Amino acid sequence: MGSGTDLGRVRGLGSSKEGAHHWWHQRLTAAGNLILMLWFFASLALLPAHDYPTMAGWLASPLAAVPMILLVASVFYHFRMGLQVLIEDYLDGAGRITAILLLSFFTIGSAAIAIFSILKIAFTGALV
């Protein structure tokens, strides 16, 4: 990083047009999470039991499967940004980049398993 001209001092710090992107998406997904997580908590409380037939029967319905997929998308995107900030606050250099890479793998990997599981139940129904 240079210390002379104005341009030299800001070069390498990233685009000036994307600063609010992270902040704004954190808020957008927070609003999504608020609705979807309250629906999820209410759904669990309203179910008469939490055994396999009840849970699989519930998730086989599109009225549960679609909001659940939306929940995974919104919540996982949100928590990836939150954990990114945690990493940026406490790690530097190569450790920071490695941690953020692992975070992305964790988020996308776990989201894929979650969405696949929801779709499997939604498309094939409860196993007897």
Next chain:
Amino acid sequence: MATKPNANRPISPHLTIWKWGPHMLVSILHRLTGDGMATVGTVLFVWWLAALAGGPVSYEAFMAWFVDGSGAIKPLGYLFGIGLTLAFFQHMASGIRHFVLDTGAGYELKTNKLWAQSTMLVSIALTAAYWAILLKGH
């Protein structure tokens, strides 16, 4: 930039020098509950969904960790169940507080303190109410 920070740079005073207030606790709780749910909560959530997708045998194997044969909740079930419920309601309440602060409101000392304390009262009350409903259904 992935450069090592200069060790001689002056750093801002951290947690140790400030007089404690509820706004500091809520800020720490927001991160703790968020990151706790993002790690522990995500693993349990994905495990639960995958076990459910696997069928009755794998779902029973998952549930056996948290609920015993008679349907009574085990200590691990209470630990993760109540822990994650409390984490969710705390993160939700302090998240709503952030929405209010984002509008530029609630920075007056007394108002700020009241909102910060309210998030903790609300999260404890909602967790107690939620588990009362859950356990009544059992």
